[in-house]
Amino acid sequence: MKIDLHNHSYYSDGVLSPSELVLLAKQQGCTVFALTDHDTTDGLLEAQQQADNVGLQLVHGVEVSAKWSNMTVHIVGLGVDMNNAVLKQGLKRHQAFRQIRAEKMARGLGGAGVFNALDKVKLVAKKGMITRTHFAQMLVQEGVCKDMRSVFKRFLTGKKPGGVGGQWAQFDEVIKWIQTAGGKAVLAHPLRYRMTNTKIKRLLSHLSGAGLDGIEVVTGSSSADEITQVSQWAKEFGLLASVGSDYHGWPNQRVRIGQLQQMPNVNETVWKDWLWQD
DSSP: OOEEOOOOOOTTTOOOOOHHHHHHHHTTTTTEEEEEBBTTOOOOOHHHHHHHHHTEEEEEEEEEEEEEETTEEEEEEEETTOOHHHHHHHHHHHHHHHHHHHHHHHHHHHHHHTHHHHHHHHOSSSSOOOOHHHHHHHHHTTTSSSSHHHIIOOOSSSSSSSSOOOOOHHHHEEEEEHHHHHHHEEEEOGGGGGOOOOHHHHHHHHHHHOOOOOOEEEEOOOOOHHHHHHHHHHHTTTTTTEEEBBBBTTTOOOTTTTTOOOOOTSSSSSSTTTTOOO
């Protein structure tokens, strides 16, 4: 089976619609596919309709921002009930903060000479949610920066003009939202947080202590050495292994849906008990 459990549509910061994303996953040979938009499940109904049409197994997912030790990490919920009241309330809280953050970012950019930033960024975002990625895309389109990496470096982090701290729920609360909704809570892309290995292991100790189910062992940008490293951590902390490309469809993104390296055999997978495997 070709499995990809981390992907984004234009309901958060992806380029494609949920339907287009499912079709692409099918074309790429995926048998199991998850839509995991940031802090929203709004695209799942459309994705499910298309998945039924083309015969693709869709896992209902969401990627939730969370606070740990004053840092932001991302926890993917897989197999969630999108109608669960606890999850819906939590995501609504994060969506409200995203709106406030967008307004603060726009004001900060205005002070740096980027005027009408909020109006401009709304033209980039295809749905109501505005993310930092949308601001980055807008600043590239406006010619302020040459690429998205330089945008984040110059404008959107820390005390830079568009930098706004994330007021996300704590990691243990986010894990509870996901599990209350019947899902598995999985730490996304563990090597992307710019932490030392020692700090990552402390993160994993705290999250696993709070009930974290799994960790993404294979991502769209993983090297063989990184896969070996993360699979060892999964074993050490008793975490299930997951796999996900983190596909967004950005023009400069090399990641492709379903084009992932092999999962090592040493780990138990996050999908090991899912019924469709029978």
